[in-house]
Amino acid sequence: MQQSFEGKATPMTVITPMRPRWRPLVWAILAVFRHLKLGVVKELAFIHFARWLLVKRGRLPHLSPRQPVERLDDDWFVFTTNFNGPWDQYIDAFGMVGGVRGGLDWLWWTSRGFPGAWPMRPFKRYIRYFEYPLDLYCNAYPGASVRDIACALELSSRLDAFLAATPPDEDAAAFARRWCAFLDAVAPTLGDTGAQLQEIPSPHSKVPLELRS
């Protein structure tokens, strides 16, 4: 599967089969996770968001009467996320950051064949196997990453505050003094943003070579 969506964000959807008898347990786990403060995901600043869903075997979309009704053995556990940067780095972060690894073990524990979030290679192979190819992906701001947006929001609020605090009759020296202080304050947020579309997509940034074939 080669995906070449333009822009800085990469979508990932992983759908794993799960025995229906685990349903109550999975609901319970998801309910617990919904109420946890997942600060660690925020700290992993390349993750936009991550979401897990349980789709019951009888609730798969039935789009027309002509679509045959399927009788499936398994429920489906859906994981969907968006992130910046390479696939490899993203999955590495899952496996290597202790807190995330424990959480993933809980979430995927009920999925068939889940080898655990560690060691890395079987875990990556599992994700890769159940990763679903996407035909369509809408990205409203292809030139922005999560970090870009966080920086831009901070810059714009500080700029608004600076402008609001600027008296119309301020003399040049006073303005210069305040301007330099403002520049110092916002310096960490001044990275250039926007699309560099021809620069970002690359085969290996999506999938590690050893897993492609």
Place this chain on the structure above:
Amino acid sequence: MAAPVLDLTDIQAQFGGYDRHWPVGRFWYLRWETPDAGRALLARLPPLAHCLHLDDSDTAIAVNVAFTHRGLAALGLDPTMLDSFPEDFRQGMRARAPLNGDTGPNDPQCWDDAWQGGGVHGWVGAYARSAQALEEFARDFETWLSATPHLVRAGSEDVSRFYADPARPMHIDDPASNPSRPVVLEHFGFRDGVSNPPVAGMPQDGPATGIGMLNKDGSWSPLPAGEFLLGQVDADGEVPPGPQPESLARNGSFMVLRKLEQDVDGFRAYVAGVAAGAGIGADALAARFFGRHRDGTPLADPSTLNGFTFGDDPQGRRCPLGAHLRRANPRDSMGFGTVLVDRHRILRNGITYGQPVPHGVLQAEVNGDAGQGLMFIAFNTSFAGQFEFVTQQWLNFGNDQNQGNDRDPVVGVQVPPARFVVPGDGLRPTVVCAGLPQFVRLRGGDYFFLPGIAAVAALASGPGG
């Protein structure tokens, strides 16, 4: 975890690096038109230099050899063996130019002649204790080369190390910024090669603090050998994918070779111009590009050479997040100790070429068109996961360092608006370096496989051997 027992006599010396005992060298880029010519070359080389007690050996010359994938194919290797190499190595650096940002002025079409046409099959690197010893070896070797049929000399490169010298200051505007000790310098006049990852099982120069892997208890460990040596366990506890059979991979490593030409005149002029406009010293500003002062003292913590972290400087006010050393190895900048960094380290053992350019002198006055720069050499067990990752994600992109699209101010491939922001620290004003020119230009190179010494012998023996 106990360090693995490595057979240092089977690991080629280039992997461990050459020190001040080996100040000069020459690289040959060779091509063999028949498998026999390639094997004749391997048979002709003196016993290969290895990592154990290199400096104590009584030889005056140390020789190593490495192969491109085309070179291995031209040796007549079995297709199953050839296909067992990872895809990045099979493709080579030229084919992967877009990943590494080797476009525009760095495009392979602009590389030196040695890397055009039929390409390079093998790299032979000879280092010597003296220029005289090198000349003696080179004379015999080149005579033999030209007399050997089907062996083509695609090019060669003289390399040499140079040291800080009070008689040859390299500052821009502050003479006091020159190192007071004779440290190894690169051509912009900064100390080089001081923060390589310590490799478990290899001889250690010093503690792993700051440059190794940060453990949960706050201590530091060397990187697992498998991050750099094939056939060893890596940071994931796995043996990295490498060529089959295992005996071909053992004690081998993947080597990146890049000839990086440095625009010393351009660097000095640009930094001087921006510094003058901002009202700060040019050498102080230049240090922000690198993350260290000229003598290697880190901006992050002047009390140590390597034992520092960035965790307490998240805004880059002491050491800018965009500085070269912070991009190339973010240490703990990304949180979670160093776990997000440990899989992306490279072991650098490069050496400069060309004569140093003293303060106030232009490059052309030193050595005409020959230029000066760095023969960048780096080892890893995955080009894609290590060298290419660092180049693509950290040097030519800024997201992980909160720098947006901005690129490494020293080695990045600059694309307008090409900016480098040096946040002020309260005393020094914020400086926005705009319209960065490209200071480093790629003149050629490739991805090589540096086999273990027993594996080279096996390659030399050939099919009936």
